Amino acid sequence: MSLVDLITRRFTFGSRFNEPQPLTTSNLNNWLNAQLAAPTADDVSVLQRLAAVQLPITVTATDGTSTTTNRGLTDLFKPSQDLWAILAADTSANKAESQRPANEVAAARWIRAAFSPWQVQEVMTDFWHNHFSVDAYQSMPIAATWPVYDRIIRANALGNFRAMLGATAKSAAMMNYLNLNTSVASHPNENYAREVMELHTLGIGRYLGETTPAALLGTGYSDQDVTNAARVLTGWTLADGNHKAADGTKPNTGDFLFVSANHDTKAKTIFGVAYPAGGAQAEGEAFLDALAQHPGTALTIATKLYVHFVQDTPPANDALITTLATVFRNNVTAPNQIALVLQALVGSAEFAAAADKVKVPFEFLISLIRAAGAEINPRAALTTMLTSLGAPLFHWPTPNGMPDLATTWTGTTGMILRWALADQLVASSGGYLLDGDNTLFAALAPLAISIPYAANAVVAAVLGAGALPTSASALATYAASTEVLGAKGALANATTLNTGLRRLVGAAATVPEFQRR
Amino acid sequence: MMVSRRTLLQGGMLGGAAALTPAGVRMAFAATGASTANMIVFVLLRGGMDGLYMVAPSDDADLIAARPASLRLLASGTTPALPLAHGPSSNDWRLHPAAPEFKALYDAGHLAFVHAAGIPADSRSHFQMQAMLEHGVADPTLLTRTSGWIGQYANATGIASSTFAVISADSTLPASMSGDNEALSIANPKQFTLGSTPRSLFIQTAYGVADGAVAASGRIAIDAVNLFQRKSTGFVAPAAGTYANNAFGQGLSVIAETIKLDIGLQVAEVEYNDWDTHVAEQSRFANSASILSKGLGAFYNDIAAYANRVTIVVMSEFGRRVQSNASGGTDHGHGNVMMVLGGQVAGGRIYGTWPGLHPAVLDLGDVPVTTDYRSVLSEIITAARGAPPAAVFPGFTAGAALGLLTSQG
Numbered sequence: 047m048s049l050v051d052l053i054t055r056r057f058t059f060g061s062r063f064n065e066p067q068p069l070t071t072s073n074l075n076n077w078l079n080a081q082l083a084a085p086t087a088d089d090v091s092v093l094q095r096l097a098a099v100q101l102p103i104t105v106t107a108t109d110g111t112s113t114t115t116n117r118g119l120t121d122l123f124k125p126s127q128d129l130w131a132i133l134a135a136d137t138s139a140n141k142a143e144s145q146r147p148a149n150e151v152a153a154a155r156w157i158r159a160a161f162s163p164w165q166v167q168e169v170m171t172d173f174w175h176n177h178f179s180v181d182a183y184q185s186m187p188i189a190a191t192w193p194v195y196d197r198i199i200r201a202n203a204l205g206n207f208r209a210m211l212g213a214t215a216k217s218a219a220m221m222n223y224l225n226l227n228t229s230v231a232s233h234p235n236e237n238y239a240r241e242v243m244e245l246h247t248l249g250i251g252r253y254l255g256e257t258t259p260a261a262l263l264g265t266g267y268s269d270q271d272v273t274n275a276a277r278v279l280t281g282w283t284l285a286d287g288n289h290k291a292a293d294g295t296k297p298n299t300g301d302f303l304f305v306s307a308n309h310d311t312k313a314k315t316i317f318g319v320a321y322p323a324g325g326a327q328a329e330g331e332a333f334l335d336a337l338a339q340h341p342g343t344a345l346t347i348a349t350k351l352y353v354h355f356v357q358d359t360p361p362a363n364d365a366l367i368t369t370l371a372t373v374f375r376n377n378v379t380a381p382n383q384i385a386l387v388l389q390a391l392v393g394s395a396e397f398a399a400a401a402d403k404v405k406v407p408f409e410f411l412i413s414l415i416r417a418a419g420a421e422i423n424p425r426a427a428l429t430t431m432l433t434s435l436g437a438p439l440f441h442w443p444t445p446n447g448m449p450d451l452a453t454t455w456t457g458t459t460g461m462i463l464r465w466a467l468a469d470q471l472v473a474s475s476g477g478y479l480l481d482g483d484n485t486l487f488a489a490l491a492p493l494a495i496s497i498p499y500a501a502n503a504v505v506a507a508v509l510g511a512g513a514l515p516t517s518a519s520a521l522a523t524y525a526a527s528t529e530v531l532g533a534k535g536a537l538a539n540a541t542t543l544n545t546g547l548r549r550l551v552g553a554a555a556t557v558p559e560f561q562r563r
Numbered sequence: 564m565m566v567s568r569r570t571l572l573q574g575g576m577l578g579g580a581a582a583l584t585p586a587g588v589r590m591a592f593a594a595t596g597a598s599t600a601n602m603i604v605f606v607l608l609r610g611g612m613d614g615l616y617m618v619a620p621s622d623d624a625d626l627i628a629a630r631p632a633s634l635r636l637l638a639s640g641t642t643p644a645l646p647l648a649h650g651p652s653s654n655d656w657r658l659h660p661a662a663p664e665f666k667a668l669y670d671a672g673h674l675a676f677v678h679a680a681g682i683p684a685d686s687r688s689h690f691q692m693q694a695m696l697e698h699g700v701a702d703p704t705l706l707t708r709t710s711g712w713i714g715q716y717a718n719a720t721g722i723a724s725s726t727f728a729v730i731s732a733d734s735t736l737p738a739s740m741s742g743d744n745e746a747l748s749i750a751n752p753k754q755f756t757l758g759s760t761p762r763s764l765f766i767q768t769a770y771g772v773a774d775g776a777v778a779a780s781g782r783i784a785i786d787a788v789n790l791f792q793r794k795s796t797g798f799v800a801p802a803a804g805t806y807a808n809n810a811f812g813q814g815l816s817v818i819a820e821t822i823k824l825d826i827g828l829q830v831a832e833v834e835y836n837d838w839d840t841h842v843a844e845q846s847r848f849a850n851s852a853s854i855l856s857k858g859l860g861a862f863y864n865d866i867a868a869y870a871n872r873v874t875i876v877v878m879s880e881f882g883r884r885v886q887s888n889a890s891g892g893t894d895h896g897h898g899n900v901m902m903v904l905g906g907q908v909a910g911g912r913i914y915g916t917w918p919g920l921h922p923a924v925l926d927l928g929d930v931p932v933t934t935d936y937r938s939v940l941s942e943i944i945t946a947a948r949g950a951p952p953a954a955v956f957p958g959f960t961a962g963a964a965l966g967l968l969t970s971q972g
Binding site: 237402452457459460461469514517520521528530558559 | 762778787
């Protein structure tokens with residue numbers, strides 16, 4: 047596989063039909079440099095599409111009557127206080143308004159992944175959403191503030207890890223998900239303190255049990271460190287109208303608030319480092335600094351990136367992982383820390399010789415959408431496809447995020463559903479992929495004077511250089527069947543032609559090589 | 564090079580957590596003959612079923628003080644609750660009047676209840692308790708370190724040769740089956756297909772000889788569909804009216820037909836999830852209890868010829884608070900009633916250590932858990948295939964058996 051092909055597969059959501067600025071061997075370096083320095087704001091081509099989305103909302107009143115209306119993505123760009131205010135204002139019985147912001151981020155997820163020219167940022171947004179995994183629908187404060195959480199992930203996806211760690215820790219989403227907002231000096235809640243070390247930074251491999259043996263001091267964390275970290279973070283909560291701020295007011299904005307009255311003011315020790323009495327909010331910040339600077343965190347992130355971009359099973363003491371961890375540690379304060387790590391990864395010999403990876407369900411569907419080059423209607427049923435594939439969007443039930451391994455996604459159900467959903471996604475009856483002049487379907491229509499031509503064109507567009515000969519010949523056979531040609535032949539009229547060509551594109555996405563990332 | 568999927572998966576063990584069975588690998592363990600082996604049907608009631616409204620001591624003074632008559636089982640009135648003999652205390656134990664099928668199965672000795680059962684953990688969160696239940700643990704910190712208990716069980720019970728060993732009758736695989744890459748979800752048998760003949764041929768050709776793990780997985784899926792279609796010649800739909808026309812009835816019919824096909828089923832799961840009765844519980848619970856009782860009654864009749872090889876276990880992530888709330892409902896609680904149904908079940912009895920409902924014995928206002936849910940599950944597994952290995956229920960050590968199954972003497 048060529049480097050360009052590999053980068054297209056791993057650092058974008060796949061080739062887009064009629065891509066305005068395709069990646070080529072000659073522009074590779076410029077493309078990468080620009081991608082790694084992508085702006086955080088949405089591209090105008092994405093903004094225009096977001097502005098056009100009409101996503102239905104069904105509000106059930108307390109008397110049981112339901113009303114469904116079409117609405118634009120009006121919550122997506124609201125500031126955090128306005129999102130927080132939705133919670134109190136939502137009088138619906140089904141909490142439709144409170145969940146709406148999360149649904150809008152989900153709809154926007156499809157548009158951004160399909161159309162953003164900043165594909166590396168989109169890929170890394172997925173990566174970090176999964177790393178700092180929060181179930182957006184676990185409770186209403188999370189759902190209502192989900193655009194804020196998504197903005198945190200997007201803004202830092204190629205940036206600085208410590209900045210992202212701190213912003214997630216202080217978000218209404220993470221605070222509610224891992225109970226940090228209710229952790230007070232008299233009853234510390236250890237949920238966040240444990241998960242931030244186990245999942246976000248040091249990794250379960252550095253869990254040392256109840257206490258740290260003297261010889262291992264500084265190498266990992268124990269239950270005692272969890273307890274003490276929870277105490278350090280007491281008083282970190284949300285401005286929910288119940289807590290007094292330093293100025294005596296009780297703000298109700300949903301933003302981060304440090305409440306000194308709930309903070310454990312006694313001295314603590316974490317990883318053998320003393321946190322003297324009276325450290326207030328700063329000691330929590332110092333704890334997050336220590337996590338972000340820890341060599342274990344660098345290795346955790348380096349390994350996770352390796353598994354995502356190179357292969358499922360990293361060898362022990364892998365040289366590339368060591369290199370990535372070093373770059374990560376040497377740039378802990380750099381605003382483009384993560385971009386620098388990715389640059390080291392993509393330029394390495396190990397990446398160039400990377401083994402197979404399997405697309406996770408979102409990658410599978412979005413890469414098919416991009417291959418078709420079609421505008422999309424990101425209605426809820428599209429997101430539901432991910433639920434049936436076992437990868438619910440922003441709705442993974444546990445804080446560890448979904449596995450990035452082939453074995454999870456290629457089970458019997460997963461394979462059969464991929465085959466069926468490829469057809470459903472592409473079929474015009476589904477209403478997901480719209481017809482238009484720039485689509486693959488439109489480009490194929492003139493070729494359909496000969497079905498073998500059309501089949502070859504589908505193979506080239508959807509499977510590219512990696513197409514297997516068996517897939518091409520099987521598709522040609524399928525193309526000659528009545529279900530593609532139609533009883534009277536595909537040329538009978540424009541509608542049957544479109545149906546047949548869409549079936550061909552959907553079928554091409556079922557073959558083994560299209561499942562590879 | 565052709566690589567069998569199983570070989571590849573075993574090679575993939577390297578990176579896994581050493582103490583656990585690696586995901587996706589079904590290893591031989593105490594295997595018995597597939598055609599005569601026992602089957603387990605796990606019915607999960609998500610939402611927190613109010614066990615004190617399903618099966619309760621109707622004359623308990625503490626319960627009478629804690630709840631209005633509308634949320635209690637009553638011994639008299641227009642619709643009295645159904646009396647149950649052999650309760651765990653000298654009280655007048657009763658069953659919800661909307662569950663006459665359960666009453667009949669209990670009286671016939673096929674259905675047993677285990678009360679004050681549940682997950683011995685402090686959480687009152689649906690999410691956390693469901694996750695623990697599905698992962699076979701009672702400690703939330705173990706959640707990220709293990710796959711589902713059914714997945715671990717499948718991997719450990721020597722059912723590798725059977726495609727239909729583990730099925731979910733819902734549209735997706737539940738977390739309890741995670742780690743078993745060959746578990747099937749068949750919510751609708753009509754969807755368990757490769758599509759039209761031309762499309763099916765296309766997929767079979769494209770996957771026929773291709774190299775790599777994905778292609779190998781695809782071939783396993785193709786084999787499963789083909790075997791299913793050959794064995795079933797199209798799924799045998801139950802006679803009209805056998806099951807109620809709802810998702811639970813549809814799921815049960817899928818499991819019943821798979822049992823009757825006798826193609827190696829070991830564990831099936833189906834969910835029925837309408838139990839989170841914070842408000843308007845009286846009417847909602849009666850409706851849910853009726854659907855549950857009718858569904859399982861119909862199922863048990865449907866599989867009568869296999870009843871001695873099937874054990875059905877029904878549970879929810881937690882019970883509900885003893886004290887009702889101000890909205891005609893009950894909030895999240897703790898201990899609950901589990902149900903065990905089957906031809907080998909020593910039914911007609913309510914098992915477990917009943918702690919009573921005196922405020923002093925309650926766990927933060929809730930029924931305490933006196934029987935770990937894993938005691939019940941592991942007893943059923945043991946009867947089916949021998950004691951489960953440690954990986955199925957991490958952190959659990961089985962105590963004395965309750966004696967739920969006659970085969971245990």
